[in-house]
Amino acid sequence: MVAMAALDGDLGWTLGVVFRAYVKASTAVMADVPGGHRGYQVLTAAAREEAPSQSALGAQLGIDRTVLTYLLDDMERADLVARKPDPADRRARRIVATEAGHALLCTLEERLARAEAHILAGLPAKDRRTLKSLLSRLAAHANALDPVDSTCAVVEDLTTPHPT
Amino acid sequence: MVAMAALDGDLGWTLGVVFRAYVKASTAVMADVPGGHRGYQVLTAAAREEAPSQSALGAQLGIDRTVLTYLLDDMERADLVARKPDPADRRARRIVATEAGHALLCTLEERLARAEAHILAGLPAKDRRTLKSLLSRLAAHANALDPVDSTCAVVEDLTTPHPT
């Protein structure tokens, strides 16, 4: 257990606990998908968007293009997506979800919803809505606040490299 | 950016965004600490508890004992903690925070609080309290709900091993 109730009202702590619970549950859901969470994300994008190119996918999902190659190899082998030649650019490949891919995606989304409900089960319906709304507001804001004013950073480098 | 607004009211999504924002900010805070977050956790435990043994530390923080050895090597080299012999058990070492360790811990906690405030800045004070309270309730509950009824698991193994 990663427990230890350091500062219990601590945001980082509670956020971490809840997030890890969610990750754990969703990881179980994704267990059989090649690439796990990433495979799911790719599948979602391939099913929703208009056959994105690999570079577009990578940029969108924050997946390195070299990693994406291997991931798509696995997913193609599992018959979840296919690489189609782009008629307009012979260098590019457009990623489309296969029928099996769409079917799996449905199943996954359903199971994810169940996992979410399970996590939120500790809260009455009204509080659940409140929490989701607050988080959503914060998320919208968080995307825009990258410049974490680290003006006061740099203490002194305490890190020593492993001497092997 | 890991963006992509898939289902925007989605718990996993918003939770992930907020959590990652927090992780990013706190990672910046921990940048100079050997072992990053883990180093911070170890430092906290060493400063608070009564000189825990390595095995106690590992169990408490979910850090493998072999990893802990390397981590403590680095932290000791940086003069943040020290390994003291346990008078009662000559196999064990008790981990204590040095003076520099305590000092650093203070600084880190202060900077963490600032990072947290920064993340929460998107919400008015009242909502901030509500969110923290809801999360805290959920966290308390989450620790006890490990048995994610995966009764309906196992679809079929789509994973294919890399042929290298």
Added chain:
DNA sequence: TATTGTTATACTCTATAACTATA
């Protein structure tokens, strides 16, 4: 020359197992 995708290599983390010194 720049870009899309692939491949090969290297590096970082983590996990496993084997070893010592105690108990």
Added chain:
DNA sequence: TATAGTTATAGAGTATAACAATA
């Protein structure tokens, strides 16, 4: 025999760089 801590080895995941085909 079992436990605390250390060390060595091997694996997964990721990052870097070089390459082929095309723009």
